[in-house]
Amino acid sequence: MAKLTLDMLKKYVFPRHGAYTDEVLKGPGIGEDAAVVRITKKLYMITHTDPITAAKKNLGKLAMYVSSNDIAVKGVRPKYALITLLLKKNSTEDEINSITAQLDETAKNLGISIVGGHTEIVENLDMSIAVVTQIGFSSKKPSSISEIKPGDVLIQVNEAAIEGTAVIANDYPELIVQFDEGALELAMSYIDKISIINDALKLNSLGVKVMHDPTEGGIIGGAVEMALASKLKLKVDEEKVLITPLSRSICDHLNLDPLKLLSSGAILATAKPKKAERVLEVLNGKASIIGEFVKGEPSLQIKRANGIEVYREPPQDEIYKLTKKTEPSF
Structure with a gap:
């Protein structure tokens, strides 16, 4: 199952949106984390669907965290979720119990009500898949990545x-046995750093212009999506990118690029330079200005140790180097 190219998405997915109405203010598109639908003059529904297809353990927890993040980066708290569970062949009762218990517990912790969905065992499926649709509401229209302007800076x-x-750490611990037990436990605990709801709502209150959730393709993937959606060139300096020493060490050991690795838990936000400096002051070490949007061909230009790299499409995520399958569709 391979990820569609940007060209294929533009041809076969994005323009085929059914019976569009005036109430649909933002539909499918590159870099847009969620759809926006006007319910009344002062009420907007924000909704998004996300699959988890590359996780063995923590499937339920990841599915709830990752899907809720896409609502949160619109400055909105997610409220309701619908879940489709496609369980692998020969799934045991214990496995099913673990997944649904994770979904239930994580949703409760995030204040999200599970209001529906579908569950079945698929005989030709080798890895269980969770697909979660999240819904939230706002009294004002959320901003769009297309509103980014030249001179805006990118905050991580x-x-x-x-x-x-x-x-x-959780699914492939045998690949990092060289790390001590404390490092492995710390890496495993990163699963609970993935939710960004509180940070996103804080950023929204500080007046950032736009936020984006960098999941597949990591920071580079998210940055490329923002450049394409804004129709601007985005210049990023790798030295400014935040990464924990443990993540860097694990990536170095496995020959993975951490800037192209699944990065839910981070937020990419834009603001005018003065506003961005205020954000850095308030967040006190949790944020960094890593780039700037300028006029030019829509693309990411990132300064790295070995020179300048240019991206015109999101890259393949590094996590799939550890599996026998290719990327999932989205």
């Missing part, structure tokens, strides 16, 4: 590769 909040580090 929280470290890159948190999600990827957690998945590696």
Whole structure:
């Protein structure tokens, strides 16, 4: 199962949106984390669907965290969730209990009500898949990535590769046996650093312009999506990117690029330079200005140790180097 190219998405997915109405203010598109639908003049529904297809353990927890993040980066608290569970062949009762208990507990902790969904065992499926649709409401229209302007700076909040580090430690511990027990336990605990709801709502209150959730493809993937959606060139300096020493060490050991590794838990936000400096003051070490949007070909230009790299499409996520399958569709 391979991820569609940007060209294929533009041809076969994004323009085929059914009976569009005036109430749909933002539908499918590159870099847009959630759809926005106007319910009344002062009420907007924000909704998004996300699959988890590359996790063995913590499937329920990851599914609830990652999908809720896409609502939160719109400055909105998620309220309701619908869940589709496609369980692998020969799933045991204990496995089913673990997944649904994780979904239930995580939803309770986040204040989200599970209001429906679908569950079945699929005989030709080798790994269970969870697909979660989240819904939230806002009294004002959320901003869009297309509103980014030249001169806006890119702020990273929280470290890159948190999600990827957690998945590696929990699902592939045999690959990092060289690390001591304390490091392995710490990496496993990163699973509970993935939710960004509180940080996103804090950023929204500070007046950042736009936020984006960098999941697949990591910081580079998220940055490319923002550049394409804004139709601007985005210049990023790798030295400014936040990453924990443990994530960097694990990535170095496995020959993975941490900037292309699953990065739920981080937030990419934009603001005018003065506003961005205020954000850094308030967050006190949790944020870094890593780039700037300028006029030019829509693309990411990132300064790295070996020179300048240019991306015109999101890269393949590094996590799939550890599996026998290719990337999931989204």
